[in-house]
Amino acid sequence: MKHNIIYIVSICWFSIINGQTLENYLQEAEQNSSEILAKQLQYESAIEKVNEVGSLPNTQLGVGVFAQAVETRVGPQRMRFSASQQIPWFGILKARKENALSLANAKESEVEFVKRQLALDVKLAYYELYLLQEKQSITKTHVDILDTYEKLALNELENNRSTMVDVLRIKMKKNSLVQQLQTIQESIRTKKTTFNLLLNKPVEAEVVILDSLAIKNTVILESQETINNNPKLQQLEYMETALQQSEIVARKEGNPSLGVGLDYVLVAERSGISMPDNGKDVLMPMVTLSIPLFSKKHVSKQQQLRLQQEAVQQNKTTVKNQLLIALENAKNTLKNAQESIKTQEENIAQANQAKEVILAAYQTAKMDFEQLLAIDQLKLEYEMQKEKDIHAYFSNVAIVEFLLKN
Numbered sequence: 001m002k003h004n005i006i007y008i009v010s011i012c013w014f015s016i017i018n019g020q021t022l023e024n025y026l027q028e029a030e031q032n033s034s035e036i037l038a039k040q041l042q043y044e045s046a047i048e049k050v051n052e053v054g055s056l057p058n059t060q061l062g063v064g065v066f067a068q069a070v071e072t073r074v075g076p077q078r079m080r081f082s083a084s085q086q087i088p089w090f091g092i093l094k095a096r097k098e099n100a101l102s103l104a105n106a107k108e109s110e111v112e113f114v115k116r117q118l119a120l121d122v123k124l125a126y127y128e129l130y131l132l133q134e135k136q137s138i139t140k141t142h143v144d145i146l147d148t149y150e151k152l153a154l155n156e157l158e159n160n161r162s163t164m165v166d167v168l169r170i171k172m173k174k175n176s177l178v179q180q181l182q183t184i185q186e187s188i189r190t191k192k193t194t195f196n197l198l199l200n201k202p203v204e205a206e207v208v209i210l211d212s213l214a215i216k217n218t219v220i221l222e223s224q225e226t227i228n229n230n231p232k233l234q235q236l237e238y239m240e241t242a243l244q245q246s247e248i249v250a251r252k253e254g255n256p257s258l259g260v261g262l263d264y265v266l267v268a269e270r271s272g273i274s275m276p277d278n279g280k281d282v283l284m285p286m287v288t289l290s291i292p293l294f295s296k297k298h299v300s301k302q303q304q305l306r307l308q309q310e311a312v313q314q315n316k317t318t319v320k321n322q323l324l325i326a327l328e329n330a331k332n333t334l335k336n337a338q339e340s341i342k343t344q345e346e347n348i349a350q351a352n353q354a355k356e357v358i359l360a361a362y363q364t365a366k367m368d369f370e371q372l373l374a375i376d377q378l379k380l381e382y383e384m385q386k387e388k389d390i391h392a393y394f395s396n397v398a399i400v401e402f403l404l405k406n
Contacts, residue, residue, distance in 0.1 A: 021210055022126055025199060029122045030115060032200035039111045046104035053096040057086045060261075075267045075279045084261030084286070092252045099245035106238035113231035116402050118198070123398040125195045129209050131391040132188045138383045139181045145376060146174040149369065156367055166369040173373055213390055215341065227323050230403060233316060240312045247305040254298035259288035323403055330399040337393040344386035351379035 030036060062082040069076035150170045156162035193203045227233070262285055269279030292298065354375050358368060 021208060022123065025126065026119050026122055028201075029118055029199045033114075033118055034200065036111065036114055036118065039107070039114050043104060043107040043111055046100070046107045050097050050100040050104060053100045054093050056093070057088075060084045060086075069268070072267065074275070074277050075270045077265050077282075078268050079266040081264040081266075082261060084259055084288070086290070087258045087260065089252050089255040089257055092249060095245050095248040095252060099242050099249060102238045102242035102245060106235045106242065109231040109235035109238060113235065116231065116405065120398055120402040122195075122198050124395055125191065125198055126209070127213075127391050127394045127398070129188065129191050129195060129207065130213060130394075131387055132184055132191060133209050134387040134390075135384060136181065136184045136188065138380065138387070139177055139184060142376065142380050143174060143177050143181065146170055146177065149372065150174065152367070153369055161366050162369060169373065170369065173377075213394055215338070215390065215393060227320060227327065227403060229405075230323055232319055232323070236312055236316045236319065240309055240316070243305050243309045243312065247302055247309075250298055250301040250305060254292055254295045256292070257290040259286075259290065261286040261288065326399065327403050330396040330403070333392055334396040334400070337389045337396065340389040341386055341393070344382045344389060347382040348379060348386070351375055351382060355379070 060083070062080075064080040064082075066077055066079070069078060150167065153162050153167045153170055157164065157167060192207045195207055196203050196205050199205075262283070265282035265284070267279055267281050355372070358372050358375065361368070
């Protein structure tokens with residue numbers, strides 16, 4: 001795969017006046033998202049874990065009272081106080097902290113991925129609503145046109161310049177469009193509910209969609225920024241680093257651990273005897289060494305972690321290939337949509353010209369309603385296809401941003 005990828009660095013999406021509409025929805029969705037909040041709390045918890053694993057084990061304190069005094073030369077022992085601290089092998093605490101920090105970074109990448117995914121879902125839902133809105137507008141316009149044709153056909157029928165078949169054909173076509181219009185309106189209602197749920201808002205909240213999405217010249221530049229910036233891949237990178245640190249910890253845990261301590265023994269005086277150090281208390285520093293004679297479990301743990309690292313590396317390859325495939329598909333769809341929009345605009349212009357020819361012929365001859373309906377049907381299809389292409393264009397711009405956004 002090429003390391004340099006095509007990235008869209010400049011796209012004019014909306015007019016200046018209405019340019020913030022979608023941005024406002026995106027901000028609202030991020031602020032209201034319970035999933036993002038949950039992931040953020042998990043990240044903060046993982047950060048706290050760094051402090052936990054970087055701390056020494058608990059200090060052990062002990063107090064003992066002799067049930068039967070132990071006689072010594074300087075007097076009987078009455079009570080013993082002890083304190084000890086276990087110290088892990090050199091570098092273990094640092095490796096544990098780095099492991100926990102890598103896991104926290106992986107959680108942070110997960111937060112970023114959820115934010116990107118939510119933004120993509122909101123954009124796609126927004127553009128879907130825009131498409132339905134435009135379909136509704138186009139369909140209404142054609143229903144109005146058919147109303148005009150119906151009146152004209154009835155008028156011509158009275159003048160014996162059309163037939164009842166023409167009137168019925170227009171009525172059937174209009175009925176079909178009215179039914180499509182009802183379907184579109186129901187789809188809009190459902191999509192608005194979905195959109196509000198994405199924003200974690202009441203389902204009946206008003207949704208404002210732009211009247212038009214203006215596509216202007218897109219500047220395509222080479223960028224050194226690669227797909228590796230996608231948080232999904234970054235998350236796997238941090239997971240691999242965390243496993244490497246875990247392997248270091250497992251290896252160091254196979255080394256001895258050191259302990260230091262101090263015992264203090266209260267000694268009572270021997271009665272009736274005068275001697276040096278009579279009743280002198282005992283102070284005894286201690287050093288302990290914990291030796292892992294049976295290290296098989298540590299070797300096994302290291303092998304498990306190496307296998308897990310290989311699994312993460314394979315996952316990275318798979319995810320990267322999937323992202324690259326999605327990127328290529330999005331860029332290809334984007335390019336095709338741009339070309340198709342131009343084609344549909346030409347077809348619509350030609351359909352309008354053909355309609356003008358038919359209407360001009362009506363001045364001197366009988367109205368050909370069959371031809372007129374056929375041209376209007378073609379124009380309807382071209383207009384619908386143009387809106388689908390606009391929807392495809394902006395949807396795939398959103399996908400490219402999801403994949404490549406810094």
